[in-house]
Amino acid sequence: MKFKGRAWRFGTNIDTDAIIPARYLNTSDPDELAKHCMEDADPGFVTAMKPGDIIVADSNFGCGSSREHAPIAIKAAGVSCVIARSFARIFYRNAFNMGLPIFECGDAVDGISEGDTIEVDAATGEMLNVTSQRKFRAHPIPPFMQELIASGGLMKYAQMRRLQRD
Amino acid sequence: MGMTVTEKILARHAGLETVAPGQIINATIDVALGNDITAPIAIDEFRKNGGKRVFDRSKIVLVPDHFTPNKDIQSARQCQILRKFAKEQNLVYYFDQGTVGIEHALLPEQGIVVPGDVVIGADSHTCTYGALGAFATGVGSTDLAYAMMTGEAWFRVPETIRFVYKGTLPPWVDGKDLILFTIGDIGVEGARYKAMEFAGEVISELSMAARFSMANMAIEAGAKNGIFVPDDTTLAYVEERKTRDFMVYHSDPDAAFAEIREYDVSSLELQVAFPSLPSNVRGISDVGTVPIDQVVIGSCTNGRIEDLRTAARILKGGTVAPHVRLIIIPATPTVYKQALEEGLLTIFIESNAVISPPTCGPCLGGHMGILAPGERAVATTNRNFVGRMGDPQSEVYLAGVAVAAASALLGKIGGPKDL
Numbered sequence: 001m002k003f004k005g006r007a008w009r010f011g012t013n014i015d016t017d018a019i020i021p022a023r024y025l026n027t028s029d030p031d032e033l034a035k036h037c038m039e040d041a042d043p044g045f046v047t048a049m050k051p052g053d054i055i056v057a058d059s060n061f062g063c064g065s066s067r068e069h070a071p072i073a074i075k076a077a078g079v080s081c082v083i084a085r086s087f088a089r090i091f092y093r094n095a096f097n098m099g100l101p102i103f104e105c106g107d108a109v110d111g112i113s114e115g116d117t118i119e120v121d122a123a124t125g126e127m128l129n130v131t132s133q134r135k136f137r138a139h140p141i142p143p144f145m146q147e148l149i150a151s152g153g154l155m156k157y158a159q160m161r162r163l164q165r166d
Numbered sequence: 167m168g169m170t171v172t173e174k175i176l177a178r179h180a181g182l183e184t185v186a187p188g189q190i191i192n193a194t195i196d197v198a199l200g201n202d203i204t205a206p207i208a209i210d211e212f213r214k215n216g217g218k219r220v221f222d223r224s225k226i227v228l229v230p231d232h233f234t235p236n237k238d239i240q241s242a243r244q245c246q247i248l249r250k251f252a253k254e255q256n257l258v259y260y261f262d263q264g265t266v267g268i269e270h271a272l273l274p275e276q277g278i279v280v281p282g283d284v285v286i287g288a289d290s291h292t293c294t295y296g297a298l299g300a301f302a303t304g305v306g307s308t309d310l311a312y313a314m315m316t317g318e319a320w321f322r323v324p325e326t327i328r329f330v331y332k333g334t335l336p337p338w339v340d341g342k343d344l345i346l347f348t349i350g351d352i353g354v355e356g357a358r359y360k361a362m363e364f365a366g367e368v369i370s371e372l373s374m375a376a377r378f379s380m381a382n383m384a385i386e387a388g389a390k391n392g393i394f395v396p397d398d399t400t401l402a403y404v405e406e407r408k409t410r411d412f413m414v415y416h417s418d419p420d421a422a423f424a425e426i427r428e429y430d431v432s433s434l435e436l437q438v439a440f441p442s443l444p445s446n447v448r449g450i451s452d453v454g455t456v457p458i459d460q461v462v463i464g465s466c467t468n469g470r471i472e473d474l475r476t477a478a479r480i481l482k483g484g485t486v487a488p489h490v491r492l493i494i495i496p497a498t499p500t501v502y503k504q505a506l507e508e509g510l511l512t513i514f515i516e517s518n519a520v521i522s523p524p525t526c527g528p529c530l531g532g533h534m535g536i537l538a539p540g541e542r543a544v545a546t547t548n549r550n551f552v553g554r555m556g557d558p559q560s561e562v563y564l565a566g567v568a569v570a571a572a573s574a575l576l577g578k579i580g581g582p583k584d585l
Contacts, residue, residue, distance in 0.1 A: 013354055013443060017551040021558075022530040026233055026240035028207045040553045060355040063388060064551060065530075066290040068207055068306035089359050089390055090290055094306035144190045144320065154308050155215040158315055 001122040003080035003101070004130075005052035009114040014041055014057050015064035016091065020073040022065075030076035033069050037077040051078030054120070056112045058084065062091025071100040081120055083127070083138070085109045096145050097154040103127070103138035111136060168418025170326040171395055172361040175301040175415055179284045187325040187424070195225065196283040196300075196410075198313035201269055202230035204288030204306070206247045211311035220255050221317035227259040227278060228252050229269040232526045237533035267498025267524040270294035270382060270466035274374075275498055280404055281396045282413030286310070286319050291466050291548065293389065296381035297374060298404065299396035299414060304385060324390045325424035326361040327352075328417075331368035333432030338582050340476070341376025342468060342546065342566035344368070345383045346437035347429070350447030358388035360424060363417065368431055369394065374403045375472035379566075382467045383548050386444040436581045438544075439564035442552045450569060450581045460543040461486075461574040462555075463567055464495025464522070465529045468546035471504045473567045478510040480571035480582055481517040487577030492519040493535045499524060519574070531555050537562075544573045 018041040020033055027033070038045040038055075055061075055074065061084035062070060071094050074082065081101040095102045101122050108127050112118060116131040125138035141149070151157035169177065169184060177185040179193035200208050205228055212220075220226045228248045233241035252260035259278055261267070270291050273279045281299035285292060288310040295302035305319065313319050329348060349356070362384045369377070377394050384392025394400070396414045404412065435449035463469075463477050474496060486492045494514050496502035502524060505511050514521055527534030529547040537543055537556030542563065545555065550562035563579060572582045 015549075015551045017530075017549070017554050021553050022203075022532060023553075023556075025203045025530075025532075026238060026244060028203075028210070028244070040558045060358065060388065063354060064290065064385075064549060066288055066292075066304040066306055067203065068288075068308060069203075071306075072207075086355065086358065088355070088388055090304050090306060090385075094308065097306055097308040097312075142190065142322075154312050155211055158312050159215060162316075 003052065003054065003120045003122065005054045005080050005118060006050065007054050007056045007112045007114060007116045007118050008045060008049060010041055010055060010057040012058040013060045013063055016062055016067050016070040017064055019062065019070040020067065025067060025069055028069060030072050033073040034076035037073040046077055049077065052080045054118050055079055055082045056109060057082065058109055059086045061087050063088035066090045068094050068098060071095045071098055075100045083108050096148050099153045105136050105138040108136035167422060168420040170361065170363060170417045170421040170423065171299065171415045172301055172326055172363065172391060172393055173323060175282055175284060176321060176323055185323045187323050189323045190320060191323060192318050192320055193284050195286055195313050195317055195319055197225055197227055197279055197285040198310055199227045199229065199269060199273065199287035199289065199292060200310050201232050201289055202234060202241065202244045202248060203232050204310065206244050207307035208288060208310035208314065209247055209251050211308055212314050217315050220314045223256050224258040225317065226257055226314055227273065228257060229261050229266060229272060231266055231268050232530065233532045234266060234525055235263060235523060265499060268466045268469055268526055271469055271497035271501065274298060274378065275407065275500055277407035277409040280408050280410055280412035281400065282415055286313055290385045291382050293384045293391050294378050294382040294466055296384065296391050296393040297377035299394060299400060301391055301393065303391045324359055324361045326363050327357055328363045328365060328423045328426045330426065330428045331366035331431050332428060333368060333430045335368060335431055336434060338568040339434050339436060340566050341372055341379040343434060343437040344431065345380040346439050346447050346564065347434060349383065349387045349445050352387055354386060354443055354445045355388040357384065360389055362387065362389045362392040364392065364394050370397055373472050374399060375470040378470065379467050383444065386548060436566065436569050438569060438579060439550055441550050441561040441563065444548065444550060444564060453579050456542065456563065456579040458490060458544055458573055458578055459541040460491045460493065460535060460537060461570050462493050462528050462535055462543060462545040462547060463570050464497060465526065465547040466497065467548045468567050469495055469497030469501065471501050473546065474501065474505045474510050476567040477571040478513045480568060481575065482513050484517055484575045486518040486574045490574055490577050492574040493522055493528065494519050495522040495525065495527060497524055528555050544570050544579055546570045
């Protein structure tokens with residue numbers, strides 16, 4: 001799968017309260033959550049972004065709470081993938097479990113500016129900054145995580161394993 | 167090569183002789199926890215994927231504690247989903263109004279988590295149970311759904327950083343100060359993906375409440391889990407409340423640690439984390455003059471009876487500063503009752519504090535004490551991110567109970583010495 005979209009730059013330690021503030025967690029409806037995606041980091045983000053756009057953040061993206069509402073809000077807002085120097089562990093885990101593509105790549109973070117057009121090949125982790133014509137490659141995804149993605153997320157993986165056991 | 171306590175617990179639950187950092191394992195789960203924010207998504211996933219019965223009705227624990235007592239219609243609907251599911255599945259451990267408390271104070275108190283367990287919770291502060299010598303970590307709702315179905319979870323075995331605390335703690339300095347200082351030292355991603363193992367002569371002097379505070383905030387350094395090896399204090403706490411038999415694991419003398427950090431804490435000051443990261447820590451003497459509007463004493467970090475006793479020692483005979491709101495939240499009904507019987511609630515009321523029912527409430531900006539733009543709070547909670555307790559223009563300063571209670575009387579951030 002390939003993604004192409006405009007880059008939205010965010011800084012370090014973007015926490016889950018910034019991604020989806022707890023004041024909106026009295027629902028788990030993806031469309032409702034999407035309306036407030038990144039609200040406390042950039043209140044104008046949701047109205048300005050277009051489907052397919054890409055979040056590019058520095059280190060420790062998604063730190064804080066375990067709320068799966070964070071990757072849900074990002075995915076439901078139409079963000080195609082997230083590139084960061086590093087991800088906090090629960091966010092990393094949640095993204096794979098529920099199917100939001102994420103890529104760890106410090107070089108890409110250093111080589112992408114706000115508004116650049118980016119192409120990402122999800123299978124190979126190769127990225128192209130169309131605007132500057134620079135290429136990057138994400139850290140390889142561990143084999144087990146690749147298996148999760150291939151199955152379509154953790155719950156599909158569970159079904160697959162159950163079928164195998166039966 | 168020996169193993170750390172974390173590695174031993176994970177190996178045992180994966181049915182393996184040994185495990186090593188980086189290895190991906192499938193482990194059986196002793197307890198899987200959800201709350202009113204995270205469980206509705208898990209229950210939905212469980213049903214969508216053909217779930218009929220949870221794998222073990224005594225191992226799935228549901229605690230509606232975040233927006234309860236229901237703060238609005240939407241929250242009431244979320245809680246209703248949990249209530250119906252708990253009834254349908256005949257769950258042994260479902261807590262509702264009158265029995266419900268803040269999950270990470272409630273589960274240890276009720277003996278639901280015991281040493282040697284593997285616990286996952288769809289709440290990042292699940293790492294709190296590491297204080298009991300259990301492996302406990304926060305996960306998302308999908309992981310909870312998977313555990314409901316299979317009784318298992320996947321883990322990457324973490325490297326361990328060992329923190330050794332030496333010396334003698336000065337008066338009023340407590341577990342919260344130790345963990346704030348440690349996070350200040352290593353940063354909010356200083357232990358990312360890793361286990362934090364807490365040890366040293368200072369630790370053996372700490373109450374269980376102080377150890378829960380420390381393990382609770384391991385996540386604020388990015389850690390997968392925080393853990394203490396059980397000692398006599400742990401065993402005394404567990405024996406009187408356990409619901410199951412338990413296993414005590416120790417780290418081997420030749421266990422491999424990613425790093426060992428030693429601190430002499432004999433001259434450690436009370437600590438305050440300034441907005442908007444838990445690592446933005448200063449000693450109380452470097453705080454300067456910071457006027458405040460609100461103080462919150464409570465949460466899964468500091469809402470236990472020991473914490474309320476500390477608050478009462480400071481508040482007794484005093485009055486909250488004019489224009490400051492002090493909110494005290496006993497973490498569980500048992501803590502509430504104990505505080506009542508010990509006369510602590512009278513002290514709080516006489517100081518002009520308001521006492522909230524057990525709830526996460528203001529900690530995550532839910533209800534029961536939300537901040538307006540420009541307002542500042544001192545809180546014994548665990549996060550001070552932008553907008554955490556209310557408006558994005560408000561500020562949260564994290565501290566232990568001694569600083570929080572003293573600040574309420576002073577009207578600005580200070581410690582008991584400033585009174």
